[in-house]
Structure formats: structure tokens, C-alpha cells
Amino acid sequence: MSRAARAGFVAVFGALATIVAYVVEPDSRADELVLLGAGIVIGELLVLRLEDRSAVPLSFAVMIVLASSFQFAEYALTILSAEVIAYFVRISQPSLRWRLSILVDRLAVAGATFVAYSVAWNALDQRESVAAVLTALGVAAVAQVVADYLIRTLLRISPSFSVRARLAWLAVASSGMLMAVGYRGVDGHGDVGIWGPLLFATPLLAAWYAFERLDAATLSYAQTIESLAMAPEFGGLVVAGHAQRVAHLSVAMGHDLGLSQSEVDDLEKAALLHHLGEVTLEDPEVAGRPDPADVAAVTGGMLREIRPLAGAGDIVAGDADDPKHRLAGHVLRLASEYDDLTATSGTSADIAIETLRSAPAFMHDPRLLTALERAVKSHSVSR
Amino acid sequence: MNPFPRELVGYTAALFAAAVFGALAFAVHEGTPDLGQLLVFGLVLVYCANRDVSLPNGTGVSPALMVMMTALVVFREEDSIAGVVLVGLASSIFVRGLSRSTWGWLPFNAGVNGLGMLLAVLVHGLFPDRAVNDLGPGLLAATAAVGVYAVTTWLLIATSYAVEQRALPRRMLREFVPLSVQTWPFGLLGSCIGLLYLSLGPSVMVLIIVPVFIAGEMFSSYVKVREAHDETVHMLIRALEKKDRYTAGHSERVAGYALYMGEEFNFGPGRMERLRFAALMHDIGKLIVPNHLLNKPGRLTEEEFARIRLHEKVSVQMLSHIEFLRPIAAVTTSDAMKFDPGDEDHPVEPYMVMIADAYDAMTSTRAYRKAVSQEVAFQELRDKSGTQFHPACVEALITAIEKRGEMHGAGFEIHTEFEHAPDVGLGSAGLGDLLRTEIAS
Numbered sequence: 145m146s147r148a149a150r151a152g153f154v155a156v157f158g159a160l161a162t163i164v165a166y167v168v169e170p171d172s173r174a175d176e177l178v179l180l181g182a183g184i185v186i187g188e189l190l191v192l193r194l195e196d197r198s199a200v201p202l203s204f205a206v207m208i209v210l211a212s213s214f215q216f217a218e219y220a221l222t223i224l225s226a227e228v229i230a231y232f233v234r235i236s237q238p239s240l241r242w243r244l245s246i247l248v249d250r251l252a253v254a255g256a257t258f259v260a261y262s263v264a265w266n267a268l269d270q271r272e273s274v275a276a277v278l279t280a281l282g283v284a285a286v287a288q289v290v291a292d293y294l295i296r297t298l299l300r301i302s303p304s305f306s307v308r309a310r311l312a313w314l315a316v317a318s319s320g321m322l323m324a325v326g327y328r329g330v331d332g333h334g335d336v337g338i339w340g341p342l343l344f345a346t347p348l349l350a351a352w353y354a355f356e357r358l359d360a361a362t363l364s365y366a367q368t369i370e371s372l373a374m375a376p377e378f379g380g381l382v383v384a385g386h387a388q389r390v391a392h393l394s395v396a397m398g399h400d401l402g403l404s405q406s407e408v409d410d411l412e413k414a415a416l417l418h419h420l421g422e423v424t425l426e427d428p429e430v431a432g433r434p435d436p437a438d439v440a441a442v443t444g445g446m447l448r449e450i451r452p453l454a455g456a457g458d459i460v461a462g463d464a465d466d467p468k469h470r471l472a473g474h475v476l477r478l479a480s481e482y483d484d485l486t487a488t489s490g491t492s493a494d495i496a497i498e499t500l501r502s503a504p505a506f507m508h509d510p511r512l513l514t515a516l517e518r519a520v521k522s523h524s525v526s527r
Numbered sequence: 528m529n530p531f532p533r534e535l536v537g538y539t540a541a542l543f544a545a546a547v548f549g550a551l552a553f554a555v556h557e558g559t560p561d562l563g564q565l566l567v568f569g570l571v572l573v574y575c576a577n578r579d580v581s582l583p584n585g586t587g588v589s590p591a592l593m594v595m596m597t598a599l600v601v602f603r604e605e606d607s608i609a610g611v612v613l614v615g616l617a618s619s620i621f622v623r624g625l626s627r628s629t630w631g632w633l634p635f636n637a638g639v640n641g642l643g644m645l646l647a648v649l650v651h652g653l654f655p656d657r658a659v660n661d662l663g664p665g666l667l668a669a670t671a672a673v674g675v676y677a678v679t680t681w682l683l684i685a686t687s688y689a690v691e692q693r694a695l696p697r698r699m700l701r702e703f704v705p706l707s708v709q710t711w712p713f714g715l716l717g718s719c720i721g722l723l724y725l726s727l728g729p730s731v732m733v734l735i736i737v738p739v740f741i742a743g744e745m746f747s748s749y750v751k752v753r754e755a756h757d758e759t760v761h762m763l764i765r766a767l768e769k770k771d772r773y774t775a776g777h778s779e780r781v782a783g784y785a786l787y788m789g790e791e792f793n794f795g796p797g798r799m800e801r802l803r804f805a806a807l808m809h810d811i812g813k814l815i816v817p818n819h820l821l822n823k824p825g826r827l828t829e830e831e832f833a834r835i836r837l838h839e840k841v842s843v844q845m846l847s848h849i850e851f852l853r854p855i856a857a858v859t860t861s862d863a864m865k866f867d868p869g870d871e872d873h874p875v876e877p878y879m880v881m882i883a884d885a886y887d888a889m890t891s892t893r894a895y896r897k898a899v900s901q902e903v904a905f906q907e908l909r910d911k912s913g914t915q916f917h918p919a920c921v922e923a924l925i926t927a928i929e930k931r932g933e934m935h936g937a938g939f940e941i942h943t944e945f946e947h948a949p950d951v952g953l954g955s956a957g958l959g960d961l962l963r964t965e966i967a968s
Contacts, residue, residue, distance in 0.1 A: 278730060318738055372759070
């Protein structure tokens with residue numbers, strides 16, 4: 145069952161539980177607590193996905209609403225119940241360890257949200273003014289980011305602070321603050337009750353939808369490129385897995401050499417597709433093995449025709465004016481040569497690097513050879 | 528942006544003048560609106576108008592209506608109808624794509640939005656002042672106002688089509704309900720923000736604009752990634768056409784025919800997208816077929832044929848790597864695409880791609896034979912309907928082509944580089960060429 149379908153089920157059961165709570169305890173806010181608890185569970189299923197497959201859950205926005213309007217006992221009980229339910233609803237997560245880590249992260253963030261809001265609110269003398277309320281809510285939102293960062297670092301789940309991650313945090317924080325203001329009001333004004341969080345969640349849901357579309361499109365695009373990278377391998381023009389290995393190696397070397405993330409992204413695409421043009425050339429059995437320079441020129445030309453792959457085309461062609469692209473081109477050729485030596489000729493990693501080092505000095509920049517050596521020795525790309 | 532048509536000059540002048548006159552008349556009658564607030568809403572709206580996101584289906588999404596409804600609630604509290612109309616006029620100030628040939632859309636949109644907001648605020652005014660400041664009655668008033676705005680703007684735009692083309696496009700009628708449904712959530716949300724604005728001041732605008740802005744940014748990124756994906760797939764098609772000159776334009780046409788069938792089956796946007804990509808990429812495995820085999824003019828030996836058939840398996844492997852195509856990738860070999868009435872779990876999309884592929888192969892001139900007529904191609908599809916081809920898909924394609932009045936095949940090809948091809952003949956492994964030998968001869 146998809147996440148959206150599971151969220152739908154939780155919404156239906158949450159609504160039913162809210163009605164029951166209202167019937168049983170009509171004079172308390174139990175019904176609103178149940179509804180906000182359901183919001184936490186739904187918010188655990190609807191997350192803003194980031195490039196590295198980590199995510200910022202929408203439940204953090206609901207935590208801000210709860211922290212600003214309920215006593216600690218009510219808050220803790222609601223969060224704990226909702227997170228335990230979310231633990232079981234989050235069935236698509238791969239491993240028990242991962243799900244436990246996420247549970248710990250959420251409880252820590254929830255604790256930080258409440259403590260930060262309470263401290264800030266008391267420091268502001270619980271003054272019912274727009275500025276004071278927004279300040280206390282803002283402090284709670286910042287505490288969420290800090291707590292999440294610390295817990296992820298402790299649990300070795302890499303925290304992300306890319307542009308997309310920052311925008312995701314900003315969307316959750318601003319929506320959480322707006323939902324909280326709508327729920328509690330300020331000094332008796334602007335209080336639209338439980339409708340506040342429900343209505344003012346709309347922009348956040350719009351952001352979630354946009355993040356989902358972007359994530360799906362990015363994944364499909366990356367998979368299409370990987371799929372195209374397989375064509376020369378299926379055609380027997382290069383050994384199996386060559387493009388993927390060269391891509392891993394090039395990315396590690398690119399980071400080592402201080403290339404920016406977008407340059408590394410271009411380098412990765414270039415490495416995946418650097419043999420693609422070969423499939424359009426005359427067949428080796430008819431015309432003989434093509435000259436690597438011809439393959440690079442044809443592939444570079446193909447990629448340069450597509451705006452988003454133009455950078456990768458420059459790297460493959462190796463004749464770009466941009467020095468960063470020229471450097472990336474050298475990285476790609478060195479990684480490819482290394483893979484040819486180790487995968488095609490069966491040479492060991494040490495001997496392959498030694499062979500490349502002993503080539504004439506003008507062939508390979510010593511900096512690149514050092515980066516290659518480090519990349520090979522690092523865990524991710526060792527053979 | 529399309530150039531502004533000359534036929535709309537008079538109509539646009541009338542719309543714009545009516546909106547401006549309305550704003551001036553109310554300003555004279557009730558006094559000038561608060562200039563500070565006008566400036567805040569005007570700037571936010573100009574920003575929104577220039578940050579709209581074009582969706583793949585050609586429609587645009589912008590938070591402008593939400594801000595206009597917020598302004599409506601705020602100015603209504605001040606009894607300033609002029610403020611609402613002026614905000615409507617400001618919502619049309621866009622600079623992207625503006626040129627000598629397109630600037631006419633500026634007063635056109637200003638007039639449409641200005642008059643839409645004028646009627647909306649008048650309807651909102653029918654609800655008592657006290658009531659609209661409570662959430663329930665406020666939402667009721669906002670619902671009515673958004674409805675009037677949607678109907679007014681639709682009518683004014685529909686009239687512009689009638690003025691320009693002397694006819695109302697069917698698309699306008701089809702799109703009315705979905706577009707109106709899209710506008711209500713934004714409108715109602717705007718009205719709630721208006722209530723908060725009145726209680727808490729303009730700082731709430733920042734809190735609402737931030738997630739909306741971020742959603743817009745993510746949508747823009749999504750559209751860019753999608754365009755990049757499209758461009759990359761077209762690069763693949765160009766690479767295929769470089770290898771196999773027999774099939775110039777083939778993948779695009781197959782995708783077009785497959786979408787015709789998808790429309791007849793009322794596929795949703797997601798399924799149409801998957802069908803389009805699957806059809807565009809159905810020959811991806813040909814990338815591994817040696818050029819001399821693809822371009823061999825005569826019949827292939829069994830060994831050569833087997834080698835060419837390998838491309839189907841490769842297509843499956845390559846398409847399976849793309850997650851959203853995986854559900855249909857496994858059944859894209861020609862054996863698996865043959866209609867099997869007993870297999871109810873078989874997805875219908877591969878059947879569609881196969882029929883589209885066969886139809887295009889028959890109605891295109893190849894180096895080894897000329898295209899057959901559309902009647903012969905239809906007959907061939909119907910003859911094999913139920914055995915080789917999915918019957919409902921065959922009828923869907925024929926219905927869709929006839930509905931559009933399109934003619935393909937002999938005598939209707941726009942361009943072919945094989946003018947001297949023989950009238951009959953079987954060639955290059957019959958990739959996608961399913962015409963029976965006796966019909967071909």
C-alpha cells in the first residue's frame with residue numbers, strides 16, 4: 145500500500161477516533177488532541193524527500209502546534225502514542241535498526257520542541273503579543289533543526305543541509321508556526337481553533353506534493369541515464385559494469401579534488417554516458433575498434449545537444465574552455481583507464497596505479513593519481 | 528506566450544476600461560483605499576504573477592488567487608471595493624515573456640481579473656459584516672465570492688475566444704469544472720489568511736508566502752528535471768535514428784498513437800506519462816544491434832534475425848531499470864505483447880505500444896516497400912484483433928484516428944526519403960513490420 149493510501153487510512157481512523165473522543169469527553173480538548181495525534185502519524189508518512197533519500201517529516205509542524213498549546217503530560221502522551229503508531233505504519237522502511245533510529249530521532253526532536261518553546265515563552269514573560277508568540281514558535285522550530293542534526297550525527301544517519309534541505313526545513317517551520325498561531329490565536333485574536341492547523345496545512349501539503357513530484361522525476365531521470373549507460377555494455381562494446389565503476393571512482397576523485405557538487409554531478413553523468421556515442425558508430429566487426437578520441441567526440445556532441453547534459457558533454461569531449469570541466473575530463477579518462485586495466489586486463493589495483501604512475505609525466509597529473517589512489521583505497525570503490 | 532491577436536484589441540480595451548472605471552467610481556464614492564496595504568498586496572501579487580509554474584498539461588499554478596482573496600477580506604473590512612479591484616488589476620502585471628507582440632495580454636488579464644474581483648467583492652458584500660469575521664460564515668461568503676470570480680473570469684475568457692475565433696473551443700468547456708475546482712482551495716485559504724491578517728497584522732503573510740514560495744520553487748525544479756528527462760529521451764531517439772535510417776520519426780509517431788489509445792481509455796496523467804515514455808523508448812534495445820544488420824535491405828539469415836531479436840530482451844532490461852516503467856517493461860517483448868485473452872493481469876499499455884508500432888510500420892514507407900493505405904492497415908489490425916492484438920485497443924486507435932480525421936499511409940505521407948522503394952517486399956527482419964506476406968504482395 146502506498147504512503148498516501150496509508151495516510152488516507154490514518155486520516156479516516158483519526159477522524160473516527162476524534163468523534164469518539166468528543167462523545168466521551170465533550171468538555172475537554174481530548175478530541176483535538178486525538179486529531180492532532182493523527183496529524184503527527186500522517187505527517188510521519190508524508191515527508192519532504194531530499195536528494196540523499198533522507199527526509200523532513202511534516203509531523204514536525206504539528207509538534208510545534210502541540211508544544212504551543214498543551215501541557216507537558218498531554219503533549220508527551222500524544223507524541224508518544226502517535227510515534228509508536230507511526231513506527232508500525234512506517235512499514236516500508238527497510239530495517240528494524242533504521243525504524244528504531246527514526247523513532248529515537250522523532251522523540252528527541254519532540255522533546256527539544258517542547259523545551260525550547262517553554263523556555264522561550266517563559267523568557268518572554270508569556271507576553272501575548274504577535275512578536276512574542278512568533279519568537280517563541282520560531283525558537284521551537286530552530287530547536288527541531290538542531291536536535292535532528294545532533295541525533296542524526298550521533299546515530300550516524302548523515303544529516304543533509306543542501307539547498308533543498310534548507311527549503312524543506314523552512315517550509316515545515318513556517319507552516320508549523322502559522323498552524324500554531326491559527327490554533328491558539330494571540331491574546332484572544334485570530335483563534336480559529338482546530339480549523340487553523342487543518343486549513344493552514346494546505347500550503348505545506350502543496351509543498352509536499354511538489355517535493356514528491358520532484359523526487360519522482362529526479363529518480364526517473366537518474367535511472368534513465370543509468371539505463372542508457374548500460375547500452376554499450378549490452379552491445380559488448382565495453383565490459384559489464386564499466387560505466388558504474390568509473391562513475392563511482394570519478395565522483396570520489398571529484399570530491400577529493402574539491403570540485404563543487406554541480407561539477408561532481410556533471411562528472412558522474414559524463415562517466416555514466418562516456419561510451420554512449422560508440423553505439424552509433426560503425427560496427428567494430430566491420431570497421432574495427434573505434435578510436436577513443438572519436439568516441440569521445442561523438443558522445444560529447446550528443447550530450448552537448450541537451451542543455452542539462454551540456455556540462456557532461458564538455459567533460460566527455462575533453463576540449464572545453466572551462467578549466468574545471470577540463471580537470472573533470474582528465475579525472476574521467478584516468479578513472480576509465482584504471483578500470484580498463486583492472487576489469488579488462490585483470491591487473492590488481494596496486495599494479496594498475498603503478499602502471500599509470502609510470503606512464504610519461506605529461507599523461508597524468510600527479511594530483512589526479514593521488515586522488516585516484518585515495519579513491520581506490522576508500523571503502524566505497526575498492527575492488 | 529502567444530502573440531496578442533489583433534481581433535482582441537477592442538474587447539481588451541473595453542474590459543480594461545470597465546475595470547479601471549469600476550475602481551475609480553468606487554474610490555470616488557468611498558474614499559481612497561489604504562495605500563500602504565495596497566502597496567503590500569500589489570507587490571506580493573506582482574511577485575506571484577511572475578512566479579507562476581507551468582504544469583506539463585499546459586495549465587499554470589499560481590498563488591495569486593489566494594492573495595487576492597486575502598486582500599478581498601482585508602479591504603472589505605475597510606469598506607474599500609476600489610482596493611479589491613486595484614489588487615485584481617495588479618495581479619496581472621507580469622514581465623516574463625513580455626514583448627511588443629505580447630504586451631496586449633497585460634491589459635487583457637488586468638481587465639479580466641479586475642472585473643472578476645469586482646463581482647466577487649460585491650457578492651461577498653451581500654453577507655453581513657459581522658458574520659464574515661467568523662470562520663464558518665466567512666468561509667461561506669468566500670465560497671460564493673470564489674465561485675463568482677471563477678465564473679466571471681471563465682465567461683470573459685470564453686468570450687475572447689468567441690471574438691477572436693468566432694467559436695468557443697471545446698477545450699474551454701471541458702476545462703471549466705476542473706479549473707474551478709482547483710481555484711476553490713486557494714480561494715478559501717486566502718479568505719482564512721485574510722481573517723488572520725485582520726487579527727494579527729501583515730506578519731502572517733510572510734508565514735503563508737514562505738511555504739507557497741517553496742512549493743513553487745520545487746515545482747519549477749520538477750518541470751526542469753522533466754524537461755531534461757524529455758530532452759535525454761529525444762537524444763536517445765536521435766541516436767536510434769542515426770543507426771536505423773528506416774525509422775526516422777517512428778518512435779514519436781508510435782508515442783502519439785499510443786497516447787490516442789490512452790485517451791480513449793481515459794488514462795489519468797500519470798498513466799499517460801508512463802505510456803508516452805514506454806512508447807518513445809520501446810526500441811531502446813536497438814542501440815545494441817549492429818548498424819549493418821539494422822540497415823540490411825534484404826531478408827536476414829536466421830542467425831542475424833536471432834541477434835536482432837536479442838534487442839527485445841535488452842529493451843526489457845533497460846526499461847526495467849527505470850522504476851516507473853518497471854510494471855510494463857517486463858512484458859514488452861513481441862511474444863509477451865501478443866494478446867492473450869486468458870491473462871487478465873497483463874497490463875494494457877504494452878498491447879497499445881505493439882498496435883501503435885504495427886500501425887506505424889504499415890503506414891510508413893520503408894526502404895524495402897512502400898506504405899500501405901490506411902484502409903489496408905485498419906483491416907490488418909482488425910483481422911488480427913483478438914488473436915495477436917488487443918481488440919479494445921485496436922478499436923480505440925481506429926476510433927481516435929477517425930475522430931481526428933487523420934489520414935496516414937499511402938498517399939498521405941508528409942515526407943519519405945525512400946521514394947523509389949518497391950511497392951511490395953519484406954525487409955530488415957520485419958522489426959515492427961507485421962504485415963502478412965500475402966498482403967504485402
